[in-house]
Amino acid sequence: MVLAFPTFSAGMLLSMSLIMAIGPQNAHVLRMGLQRQHLWLTVAVCALADVVLIGLGVLGLAQLGGLSDKMLGALVGAGVLFLGVYGWQAFQRFLKPQAMVALNDGAGDQTRQAPTPLTQRQAILSALAFSWLNPHAWIDTAVLIGTASLAYGQGSTVFGLGAATGSLVWFLLLGAAAFWLGRRLNSLHLWRLLDGAVALMMWATAGWLIASLF
Template sequence: MVFSLPTFTAGMVLSISLIMAIGPQNAHVLRMGLQRQHLWLTVAVCAVADIALIGLGVLSLAQLGGLSDKLHGALVGAGMLFLTVYGWQAFQRFLHPTALVLNQPEEAKAEAGARAGRVQAAPVTRRQALLSALAFSWLNPHAWLDTAVLIGTASLAYGQGSTTFGLGAAAGSLLWFLSLGVAAFWLGRRLNSLHVWRALDAGVALMMWGTVVWLALSLVS
């Protein structure tokens, strides 16, 4: 493999441009960061899952010509179900908003919660956090179609430099999720209010259900 900085940079730019929109995966990272629950585990799992898809696309799917119709339909169906349920959960949080008491001693949490009408975030185990991050990464059809297929196909244009392109795309994914994790951690203390949580949950619900509609239309078109 001959390393080429322009090829590496092209892969990085394409990768970041594909994942920078606030999709299900990014929204989940933000929420875990705001709740102060297993943020860096979530960031690591999302980044590794994305890199795995990039590797799959660059090394195999592009050469195979993409996903089969049956696998495509199965991925879309599973994604629609997952996004519908998660959108409903976000909508319920929108209807019944609560700000969270974050990263304080137990006594301070109880006192602050009673004073401000806030509640402590429901505890999430490491296993639950890991499985949730994997679900948001691999049950989202856009992650497969955009990350694996699009990046894999784009890498073909670079011939023998396709591996360098893939490494750049992987580096872009890692850079993005690290930056998103830092932003979520920094914002956690500053944006913990009913208005912010309600706006976030409303946006997430609309985005999830809008994606479901778009996916349904893509199946019948």
């Protein structure tokens, strides 16, 4: 048990360090929190999707030597298409932020951009798309964590459990932050900045993925 704890901690710290950057998946969780739409369902799906990728990396891809060129190319193509479309949608919201609704949360009337209501099924599919159509998620969680686990030999499973725990902890913290912000930040100016930043982030990531193919 004493020997397992450093291995578990190493996996947890590596996992959290890889996913803490505000990428497409984290940006999606923040947006769902700000919109107050299926936040905890989104958090649960993103966390479980990461756990699946970590398990795949630790138990399979590490031993196979990573993703094949064809699989990686197909994943990059799907990711570029998805990020491009989502970036365009965010850019349209940035250009036309006139859709407003009145809110009253006890602190007076507020206004913010009206979100398009999502069903639970749509929320689940969106979270899975951001988790599994993002090549960065595969490289970070499946390939890098899977490869790092090989250094721990028979302790690779403990390392993987630590990495999975790190992912769960991160998404719970991110969900709590998004929930807190969603109850306080309702200005139209903030929504425009967020949508503009998301559009640039999605397109920059898509451009980087395209460049990585050459």
